[in-house]
Amino acid sequence: MKIAVIGTGYVGLVTGTCLAETGNTVICVDINEAKVLKMQNGEIPIYEPGLDVLFLRNIEQKRLTFTTDLALAVKDAQIIFMALPTPPGGDGAADLSYILGAAKDISKLVTEYKVIVNKSTVPVGTADKVAAVFAAHTDIEIDVVSNPEFLREGVAVDDFMKPDRVVIGTRSDRAKKLMGELYGPYVRQGNPILFMDEKSSELTKYAANSFLATKITFMNEVANLCELVGADVDSVRKGIGSDERIGKRFLFPGIGYGGSCFPKDVQALAKSAEENKYDFAILKAVMEINEKQKTVLVEKVAKYYKGDLTGKHFALWGLAFKPETDDIREAPALYIIDDLVKAGATVTVFDPEGMANVKNVIGDKVVYAENQYDALEGADALLIATEWSVFRNPDFDKMEEKLVNKVIFDGRNLYDLNKMIELGYYYNSIGRKLVENGA
Numbered sequence: 001m002k003i004a005v006i007g008t009g010y011v012g013l014v015t016g017t018c019l020a021e022t023g024n025t026v027i028c029v030d031i032n033e034a035k036v037l038k039m040q041n042g043e044i045p046i047y048e049p050g051l052d053v054l055f056l057r058n059i060e061q062k063r064l065t066f067t068t069d070l071a072l073a074v075k076d077a078q079i080i081f082m083a084l085p086t087p088p089g090g091d092g093a094a095d096l097s098y099i100l101g102a103a104k105d106i107s108k109l110v111t112e113y114k115v116i117v118n119k120s121t122v123p124v125g126t127a128d129k130v131a132a133v134f135a136a137h138t139d140i141e142i143d144v145v146s147n148p149e150f151l152r153e154g155v156a157v158d159d160f161m162k163p164d165r166v167v168i169g170t171r172s173d174r175a176k177k178l179m180g181e182l183y184g185p186y187v188r189q190g191n192p193i194l195f196m197d198e199k200s201s202e203l204t205k206y207a208a209n210s211f212l213a214t215k216i217t218f219m220n221e222v223a224n225l226c227e228l229v230g231a232d233v234d235s236v237r238k239g240i241g242s243d244e245r246i247g248k249r250f251l252f253p254g255i256g257y258g259g260s261c262f263p264k265d266v267q268a269l270a271k272s273a274e275e276n277k278y279d280f281a282i283l284k285a286v287m288e289i290n291e292k293q294k295t296v297l298v299e300k301v302a303k304y305y306k307g308d309l310t311g312k313h314f315a316l317w318g319l320a321f322k323p324e325t326d327d328i329r330e331a332p333a334l335y336i337i338d339d340l341v342k343a344g345a346t347v348t349v350f351d352p353e354g355m356a357n358v359k360n361v362i363g364d365k366v367v368y369a370e371n372q373y374d375a376l377e378g379a380d381a382l383l384i385a386t387e388w389s390v391f392r393n394p395d396f397d398k399m400e401e402k403l404v405n406k407v408i409f410d411g412r413n414l415y416d417l418n419k420m421i422e423l424g425y426y427y428n429s430i431g432r433k434l435v436e437n438g439a
């Protein structure tokens, strides 16, 4: 099939590349000229494991092309995907200006039937709004379909190629048929395509993200309680996760959920409820608790230094909001840096992929180390904000040579408590026993 994808961010580029991989001809459009030029030259603009191989192969086989020319992309496309930003507006509701603006631009270019697919995360009713934009500018028949994306950064290719489910919101049989054909290759293992109406599809996306954010938040609360009562959150996590009704995944406590989606989507769903005069109380609690959770690591640090961090120097491992991505949007590490610097401390950071993006945002607020061990040079303590694999089994001898004190504040529970006792560390993690003085 001939496909156009508008927006080549984390979702658009993965969507375009993976659709090309199953034999479709895909043209991707972006307004960022520098980015498009890069991609035309075979350079991938984001770090996403496994995507580079597919990206290059499909460019080489001429199934995947890039342009800034919307008219060129729209011309032959049977299906047009919009994978555009939906950031929070001033009031927390999703800002639809990218979507509605692109819809208007596309509506002026269509000359025959097309399926317009909204892949961005958008509030209930957006498909109707997009359809209204088209109706205002063209008489050509189109169908607007809601097809939310559930991929996770870091494993996006796998999530797209083998999705748990594909959700397609449309009441048009013609659009249903085309979308069903397009997604056929991705559901061969029996994972379902769930057809539903547009509104249910739009709400499914927000409900999924908000449910997952709630699950994490619940565990963060359990972890905080574990510390107070002397229980171990790892044991509790396994204890409840073995119950299939609860499930093992997304039960890891930490320093608050971050990223470009959970924070904005929970907020947008709460706003949507409010607009419909519904008090979605649990979402308000989730947001409030998550704000608090972002501060727990620095609070532990402050307590250890009796409230005075002036002149202290810290190493921070992990900047990306999660491992295996260079995405730093709403990364807990950024809040930690802010709090430490405000308290008069200095920070040296290391992240395998997120350093360039952080430098663009906060410049020389911190020192950037060449590798994880250099980051420890002269540090009073190490803080861990992201669970990259390279941090899981480090060379503790090397660490000891560089760290001024054997002190670790771990926001991701990477190390075994007995090992920390054996190595003689002060080790403060989330929801687990505090290790100090070899016990």
Ligand SMILES: NC(=O)C1=CN([C@@H]2O[C@H](COP(=O)(O)OP(=O)(O)OC[C@H]3O[C@@H](n4cnc5c(N)ncnc54)[C@H](O)[C@@H]3O)[C@@H](O)[C@H]2O)C=CC1
Pocket: 006, 007, 008, 009, 010, 011, 012, 029, 030, 031, 032, 035, 083, 084, 085, 086, 098, 101, 102, 119, 120, 121, 122, 149, 150, 151, 152, 153, 260, 261
């Ligand atoms: N990042 C993720 O893991 C996921 C994101 N989503 C949703 O997908 C949507 C897109 O998210 P991301 O890919 O993360 O965004 P992004 O910010 O990474 O990418 C958006 C891209 O759209 C381009 N763009 C902006 N206006 C344009 C226009 N008028 N024409 C062409 N290109 C334009 C930007 O230059 C940028 O390259 C959002 O609604 C998000 O909530 C859904 C599932 C996963």
Ligand SMILES: O=C(O)[C@H]1O[C@H](OP(=O)(O)OP(=O)(O)OC[C@H]2O[C@@H](n3ccc(=O)[nH]c3=O)[C@H](O)[C@@H]2O)[C@H](O)[C@@H](O)[C@@H]1O
Pocket: 121, 149, 150, 151, 152, 153, 154, 209, 212, 216, 249, 250, 251, 252, 253, 254, 255, 256, 257, 258, 259, 260, 261, 262, 321, 322
């Ligand atoms: O709509 C989106 O953008 C996407 O949002 C999340 O994906 P993503 O943000 O890439 O990453 P997750 O793995 O979900 O992690 C989100 C945040 O939750 C945190 N988290 C996750 C799992 C866990 O057990 N504990 C925990 O604190 C992570 O550290 C991270 O800060 C969802 O998992 C995807 O299904 C969805 O498509």
